[in-house]
Amino acid sequence: MVGIFVRLKLRLLANGLQDTARLVGFAVGAGLTVAVTPVATIGWLRLREQPELAADVGVVVFTAVALAWIILPLGLFGTDDTLDPARFAALPLRPRTLVTGLYVGAFVGLAPLATTAVLAGSVFGLSAGPGSTVIALFALALEVALCVAVSRALASALSGMLRSRRGRDLAVLVGVLIGGSGQLVMLGTAYMSGSVDLMHSAASVLRWAPPGMAARAAPDAAAGHYLVAIAGLAGAALAVTLLLWWWGRSLTGAMVTTDASTSRAARPTGRRVGLHRWQPGGRAGAVAVRELRYNWREPRRRSAWVAAVLFGGIGPFLLLRQDGAGTGGVYVVCLTAGIVGLQAANQLGIDGPATWIHVATWRDPRDIRADFAGRNLALAMIGAPILLLIAVALASIAGSAGSALGPFALACAVLGIAFGVGNVASALAPFPVPESTTNVFSGGNTGQGCLAGVVVIGSLACTGLLSLPLLVGPVLARLDRPVLAGSAFLGGIGYGLVVAWLGRYLAGAMVYGRQPELLGLLTRREAG
Amino acid sequence: MTTANGSSQPTTGAGPGGLAVRVRGLWKRFGAQVAVAGINLDVPAGRFCGLVGPNGAGKTTALSMITGLLRPDAGTIEVIGRQTWPDPAAVKAEIGILPEGLRLFERLSGLELLGYVGRLRRLPAAEVDRRAEQLLAVFDLDSAANKLVVDYSTGMRKKLGLAAALLHNPRALFLDEPFEGVDPISASVIRDVLTRYTRSGSTVVFSSHVMELVERLCDWVAVMHRGQIVAQGPLESVRAGLPLEEAFLSIVGAGDRGGDGLTWLGSSSG
Numbered sequence: 052m053v054g055i056f057v058r059l060k061l062r063l064l065a066n067g068l069q070d071t072a073r074l075v076g077f078a079v080g081a082g083l084t085v086a087v088t089p090v091a092t093i094g095w096l097r098l099r100e101q102p103e104l105a106a107d108v109g110v111v112v113f114t115a116v117a118l119a120w121i122i123l124p125l126g127l128f129g130t131d132d133t134l135d136p137a138r139f140a141a142l143p144l145r146p147r148t149l150v151t152g153l154y155v156g157a158f159v160g161l162a163p164l165a166t167t168a169v170l171a172g173s174v175f176g177l178s179a180g181p182g183s184t185v186i187a188l189f190a191l192a193l194e195v196a197l198c199v200a201v202s203r204a205l206a207s208a209l210s211g212m213l214r215s216r217r218g219r220d221l222a223v224l225v226g227v228l229i230g231g232s233g234q235l236v237m238l239g240t241a242y243m244s245g246s247v248d249l250m251h252s253a254a255s256v257l258r259w260a261p262p263g264m265a266a267r268a269a270p271d272a273a274a275g276h277y278l279v280a281i282a283g284l285a286g287a288a289l290a291v292t293l294l295l296w297w298w299g300r301s302l303t304g305a306m307v308t309t310d311a312s313t314s315r316a317a318r319p320t321g322r323r324v325g326l327h328r329w330q331p332g333g334r335a336g337a338v339a340v341r342e343l344r345y346n347w348r349e350p351r352r353r354s355a356w357v358a359a360v361l362f363g364g365i366g367p368f369l370l371l372r373q374d375g376a377g378t379g380g381v382y383v384v385c386l387t388a389g390i391v392g393l394q395a396a397n398q399l400g401i402d403g404p405a406t407w408i409h410v411a412t413w414r415d416p417r418d419i420r421a422d423f424a425g426r427n428l429a430l431a432m433i434g435a436p437i438l439l440l441i442a443v444a445l446a447s448i449a450g451s452a453g454s455a456l457g458p459f460a461l462a463c464a465v466l467g468i469a470f471g472v473g474n475v476a477s478a479l480a481p482f483p484v485p486e487s488t489t490n491v492f493s494g495g496n497t498g499q500g501c502l503a504g505v506v507v508i509g510s511l512a513c514t515g516l517l518s519l520p521l522l523v524g525p526v527l528a529r530l531d532r533p534v535l536a537g538s539a540f541l542g543g544i545g546y547g548l549v550v551a552w553l554g555r556y557l558a559g560a561m562v563y564g565r566q567p568e569l570l571g572l573l574t575r576r577e578a579g
Numbered sequence: 580m581t582t583a584n585g586s587s588q589p590t591t592g593a594g595p596g597g598l599a600v601r602v603r604g605l606w607k608r609f610g611a612q613v614a615v616a617g618i619n620l621d622v623p624a625g626r627f628c629g630l631v632g633p634n635g636a637g638k639t640t641a642l643s644m645i646t647g648l649l650r651p652d653a654g655t656i657e658v659i660g661r662q663t664w665p666d667p668a669a670v671k672a673e674i675g676i677l678p679e680g681l682r683l684f685e686r687l688s689g690l691e692l693l694g695y696v697g698r699l700r701r702l703p704a705a706e707v708d709r710r711a712e713q714l715l716a717v718f719d720l721d722s723a724a725n726k727l728v729v730d731y732s733t734g735m736r737k738k739l740g741l742a743a744a745l746l747h748n749p750r751a752l753f754l755d756e757p758f759e760g761v762d763p764i765s766a767s768v769i770r771d772v773l774t775r776y777t778r779s780g781s782t783v784v785f786s787s788h789v790m791e792l793v794e795r796l797c798d799w800v801a802v803m804h805r806g807q808i809v810a811q812g813p814l815e816s817v818r819a820g821l822p823l824e825e826a827f828l829s830i831v832g833a834g835d836r837g838g839d840g841l842t843w844l845g846s847s848s849g
Binding site for chain 1: 646647648649650667668669671672676678680682683684685686687691694695696698699700701727743
C-alpha cells in the first residue's frame, strides 16, 4: 500500500514538472540544495574536532531545522499537498493506512531531500567511532521524520481551526504559534552569531525537545553513554508517533466534516451592513470591495494575513530590542511592509479558475489595470493601518511615538514597491492555489512548491533592490538635514506610488496579450 | 413535451436574419491530440442552437474559442458580425458566457456575485441591483440571495451562472452543458428563460450530450464528433424524420459495444 502512495507521488511530481515554470522552480530549488550541501558538510566535518561544541551546534541546528519546517510552509511557501488527503476519502482505507501512506509519500520531494542532504554531514560531525556513527545515522533519519511529521500534523490541525466557525478568533492563536516559532529561529540565529556560551545555554534547554534529543544521541554515544543515546532516540521516535497519531485524528475529522465557516452565511437573512453598503464606483472599486470580502471570508487569505502580520510584526520588536539603536530601529517596519506586500505576488492565481469572470469582461488593458488597482487598494486598506500600528508601537518602545512618522512613510513606499513588483510577478508567473478541504496552507498544485518559493523569494529580492533609493531619507535625517530629509521622504512616497503604477501598467500590458494562456494556466485541472 | 418543437420560428422572423456565429476552418491541437479539426459552423441569429456530441467531441474547446477564452491555432470566427480573434474584447462585450466547470467567486453571496459582475461590465449601479434582484427572482434564487455561492447546489450554480451571463443583456449566449447535473425543476426554469430570450431575436448556442434535450429545445443543431462537425442545420433536416439520437448514431456510425468483455460484471456471474 505504501508503495502505491510513493509511486503515485513520484508520478504526480514527474507529471507536474512537464510544465516549464514548475521545472524552473524545481531546478532553482535543486541548484540551491546542491550549492548549500557541500558548505554545510564542510561545517559539520570541522566540528568533529570539537566534540563539545559539536553537540551544542547539533542540538541548535536540529531544532532550528525542525522549526523552519513548521514556519516556512505555514508562513510563506505552503505545505506540499500533492497527495491531498480529501482525494482518498472515497477509498476504503483505514485512517492508519492512509496516514502511513501519505506520510511516506511526503518524503518524496525536494524539501525532505534537501533537509537530509544538508544534515547528512552531522553523521560524521557528531559521532566518534562506529557505534556512535550508527546512532547518528538513526538520529538523522529521525530528525527528517520529525520535520515532515510536525509540518503535516500542524498544517492539518491548524487548517481545522482556521476553517471552523470560530476560526477568526483562533486565527490569532494560530498566528502567535507560527510567529512565535519564527521568532525562536530568529533568536537562535542571533544567539548563534553571538557567543559559544549563549549557544551552550540554548542547547542545554533545547536538548530536551525531540529534535534536540535526536541530536544529542550521537555525542552521548560517543562519550560512552549508549543507554542515554538510545533513550534520546526513543524519545524522538515517540514524538514522531504522537505527531502521526495527531495528524491522523485531525485528518479523519477534516474529511468527514463540512466547511463550517460558510454555514454562517446560510441564514437567509444576511446582514446588510458595513461593506455591503460601501459600493464605490468604477471597476477598481468593485474589485477592491470583493477583495476585502475575500480577505475576511476565505480561510486561505486569513491564514496568509495572520502569517504575514506575525512574521513581519513580532520580528521587528525583537530586532529592536537587540539592536538598541534607538528610534532608528523603528525603520524595521519597512521589513514588515515587504512581507505584507508579498500577498500581491500571486493575485491572479489566488482567484484561480474564477478568473474567467474577469477575463470575460476585459475590454482593454485599462480594465486589467483597474483590477490590479482594486486588488492593491484592498491590500493597502488592510496593510497600511497594520503598518501604522506596528510603527507607532515600535516608536513608543524606542522612546518617542512621534518618530513613527518617517518609518511609516517609508513603509508605505515599500508597500507600494512591493505591489508594483507583485503585480508584475502575478502577470508573469501565476500559479493556481486550489482550495483544499484538509489544508488551508496548501502550497498549490503538484510540484508547485518550488515555483511558489521562487516567486516569493524573487519578489522579496526585487522589492528590496527597488527599495534601496528610499535610504536617502533616513540618511539625510541622520545628517541633520531636516528640510532635505523631509522632501526625500515625500519623494520616497511618490517613488513608491510610481513603482506601483508602473508595475500595474506593465502587468496590464502583459496580461492583455496572453489572456487565453493565463486562463489556461489557472483553470488547468489538478493532476490526480 | 414534444410540442415545444412548435415554438421554433422561421429564420426570417428573427432579427436581421444574418449569422450570429460564422466559423471557418477552426483548428485546435493540444500536443499531439487534435481537439477541433477544421470546423465550419454557421448559426443564424435568433436561433436556439444545440451543439451536440459525445464527451470529448470538442464541444467545449470549440465554444471556448468562439467566446474568446481560448486561442485557436487556425481559422476565423465571427460573432455578431465581429471577429473574435486576434482581439476578443469587442465580442466579449456583446455575449454572455457560461463556461464548463462553472467556477464562480465562491465566497460571495449570489446577490454580491451578480452585483460584482454587473460592475465589472460597467453597468450603472442602480440598474445592476434592479436586474440582479429580478434575475434572482426569475431563477427562484431569491431565498438564497444572501447565501455564499460555495453553499449552492449544482443546479443553483448553473442558474446563478446563467443569471450572471444574462445580466448585461447580451446579444448571444454561449452555454457549456447548462443542463448537466441540474435537477428537473431548475432545468425547466432555465429552459423557460432561454426560450423567452430567443423569442426576442437573441441567439443561444449551448452544448450538450443529451440528445433528447437538444431535440426538444432547439430549432438548429450542429453535431460534433471527434473534432469535426458531421452535420448541421435546422433540426428537422438534420434528423431526417428519425429521433435525433438515432440520426446521430447513424451519422457517426457507432457500432454496438455493449460490453462484450465484461463477463465478470453483475451478481449473476458468480
